[in-house]
Amino acid sequence: MIEKLTLILGGARSGKSSYAEQLAQKSGLAPVYLATAEPHDAEMHKRIEAHKQRRPAHWSTLEEPIAIVEALKKASTENSIVLLDCLTLWLSNLFASEHDANGQIVGLLSVLQTLPGPVIIVSNEVGLGIVPENALARAFRDVHGALNQKIASQADLVIFMAAGLPLVLKSNRS
Amino acid sequence: MIEKLTLILGGARSGKSSYAEQLAQKSGLAPVYLATAEPHDAEMHKRIEAHKQRRPAHWSTLEEPIAIVEALKKASTENSIVLLDCLTLWLSNLFASEHDANGQIVGLLSVLQTLPGPVIIVSNEVGLGIVPENALARAFRDVHGALNQKIASQADLVIFMAAGLPLVLKSNRS
Amino acid sequence: MIEKLTLILGGARSGKSSYAEQLAQKSGLAPVYLATAEPHDAEMHKRIEAHKQRRPAHWSTLEEPIAIVEALKKASTENSIVLLDCLTLWLSNLFASEHDANGQIVGLLSVLQTLPGPVIIVSNEVGLGIVPENALARAFRDVHGALNQKIASQADLVIFMAAGLPLVLKSNRS
Numbered sequence: 001m002i003e004k005l006t007l008i009l010g011g012a013r014s015g016k017s018s019y020a021e022q023l024a025q026k027s028g029l030a031p032v033y034l035a036t037a038e039p040h041d042a043e044m045h046k047r048i049e050a051h052k053q054r055r056p057a058h059w060s061t062l063e064e065p066i067a068i069v070e071a072l073k074k075a076s077t078e079n080s081i082v083l084l085d086c087l088t089l090w091l092s093n094l095f096a097s098e099h100d101a102n103g104q105i106v107g108l109l110s111v112l113q114t115l116p117g118p119v120i121i122v123s124n125e126v127g128l129g130i131v132p133e134n135a136l137a138r139a140f141r142d143v144h145g146a147l148n149q150k151i152a153s154q155a156d157l158v159i160f161m162a163a164g165l166p167l168v169l170k171s172n173r174s
Numbered sequence: 175m176i177e178k179l180t181l182i183l184g185g186a187r188s189g190k191s192s193y194a195e196q197l198a199q200k201s202g203l204a205p206v207y208l209a210t211a212e213p214h215d216a217e218m219h220k221r222i223e224a225h226k227q228r229r230p231a232h233w234s235t236l237e238e239p240i241a242i243v244e245a246l247k248k249a250s251t252e253n254s255i256v257l258l259d260c261l262t263l264w265l266s267n268l269f270a271s272e273h274d275a276n277g278q279i280v281g282l283l284s285v286l287q288t289l290p291g292p293v294i295i296v297s298n299e300v301g302l303g304i305v306p307e308n309a310l311a312r313a314f315r316d317v318h319g320a321l322n323q324k325i326a327s328q329a330d331l332v333i334f335m336a337a338g339l340p341l342v343l344k345s346n347r348s
Numbered sequence: 349m350i351e352k353l354t355l356i357l358g359g360a361r362s363g364k365s366s367y368a369e370q371l372a373q374k375s376g377l378a379p380v381y382l383a384t385a386e387p388h389d390a391e392m393h394k395r396i397e398a399h400k401q402r403r404p405a406h407w408s409t410l411e412e413p414i415a416i417v418e419a420l421k422k423a424s425t426e427n428s429i430v431l432l433d434c435l436t437l438w439l440s441n442l443f444a445s446e447h448d449a450n451g452q453i454v455g456l457l458s459v460l461q462t463l464p465g466p467v468i469i470v471s472n473e474v475g476l477g478i479v480p481e482n483a484l485a486r487a488f489r490d491v492h493g494a495l496n497q498k499i500a501s502q503a504d505l506v507i508f509m510a511a512g513l514p515l516v517l518k519s520n521r522s
Binding site for chain 2: 007009011125126127128129130131133135138141142144145146148149151152153158160167169170
Binding site for chain 3: 181183185299300301302303304305307309312315316318319320322323325326327332334341343344
């Protein structure tokens with residue numbers, strides 16, 4: 001049994017992606033990795049490659065920095081499980097672009113309720129440090145926190161990761 | 175049944191205020207909202223207005239950026255419940271003022287033990303990011319963390335919020 | 349009964365050291381405090397002194413900013429319990445030095461499996477804020493998160509502290 005919508009929340013390097021991959025693997029469905037990262041620089045390129053190496057060869061991969069609503073519609077089937085990794089980079093890409101972030105968020109929340117197969121979303125918690133001096137970072141933190149809340153309220157399973165260990169925040173599993 | 179002192183801890187946009195309002199609402203007592211925010215700029219003004227719109231009309235509101243000890247004494251009765259939102263902005267106001275932060279903190283911890291009605295305190299956890307480069311931010315983080323510990327040790331109920339979901343850290347409810 | 353390896357994780361001023369000291373005290377073994385802090389400036393000097401004052405007089409203290417593998421070998425016996433406080437400052441010292449951080453980390457993970465007595469490690473979670481603008485801070489955050497995961501996977505007990513309250517993330521205690 002796999003939940004319709006799972007949210008894996010945590011800090012940087014808390015083991016979110018790795019845990020999400022295990023959940024997808026255990027589902028028995030065909031995993032589709034929906035990557036939102038863009039290999040802008042060497043640092044990000046290295047991180048993307050490390051993630052790729054870790055995933056089994058039978059996973060299919062979709063790279064989409066912005067239009068994830070369309071990518072989710074394309075990737076989700078009754079026999080597949082989509083792993084969206086990660087919401088934070090997607091939101092960051094939106095903030096760096098000319099796109100309407102609010103419109104995209106509404107579209108995402110809406111499409112998640114109509115997909116035929118399960119989805120696992122990886123997302124960062126970014127609001128537990130000192131208030132950023134940068135106004136854009138403050139705005140990002142606010143929009144991101146609100147988005148995490150909305151995803152969590154729709155999700156059947158919400159996990160908080162710390163040091164590679166999962167903590168269940170919400171479970172609709174009976 | 176409502177606890178004498180409740181602490182709602184969490185990051186920015188983690189759903190702290192909203193959850194605290196629900197607790198106050200469910201208590202059956204007359205809620206008094208004790209706001210520590212000052213509408214210095216448009217960003218903060220907008221946030222304060224959004225909070226106000228969300229609260230039911232029968233709530234009374236007290237605005238006090240610094241002298242919350244006196245405000246708590248004034249607001250707390252046997253038939254009311256005070257929601258202090260939030261400790262972080264109060265401490266930030268103290269740091270930005272000429273007031274003696276330590277003296278004010280001692281006063282707060284002391285008055286909390288003598289109030290006739292229950293109090294819910296909303297506070298940020300700010301120590302889970304990289305060490306701030308700014309020395310004042312480091313000092314603030316230290317004083318804030320120590321204050322959260324002291325409030326938590328007095329509290330009957332301590333909740334950690336993440337993505338709008340509550341996690342009980344402490345409960346004296348039997 | 350005391351676990352072979354305990355990890356106490358948390359933010360700044362979350363009560364990690366204090367909780368770790370209580371665990372060490374309760375073990376009945378002879379506590380050795382292995383301090384990684386260097387009194388570079390007045391702020392750090394004050395913090396170190398406050399920690400020292402809090403510990404009972406019968407604790408022995410070892411100060412070692414870098415070579416903790418050797419210090420652990422020296423301090424650990426069947427009748428002692430070593431409290432390493434903290435991993436974050438050690439890693440920070442390594443980053444500020446010419447030492448090979450990866451080599452030192454491998455050495456630490458290896459020595460932890462061979463010590464005769466139990467060890468408690470205090471460490472910060474630093475990845476729950478906004479992405480740092482500073483590239484070195486980002487690298488530190490990544491290496492630190494990965495190290496926390498590795499220590500946690502070896503540990504028998506992992507505790508997350510918030511506002512002085514412990515939350516068990518992992519326990520092999522049956």
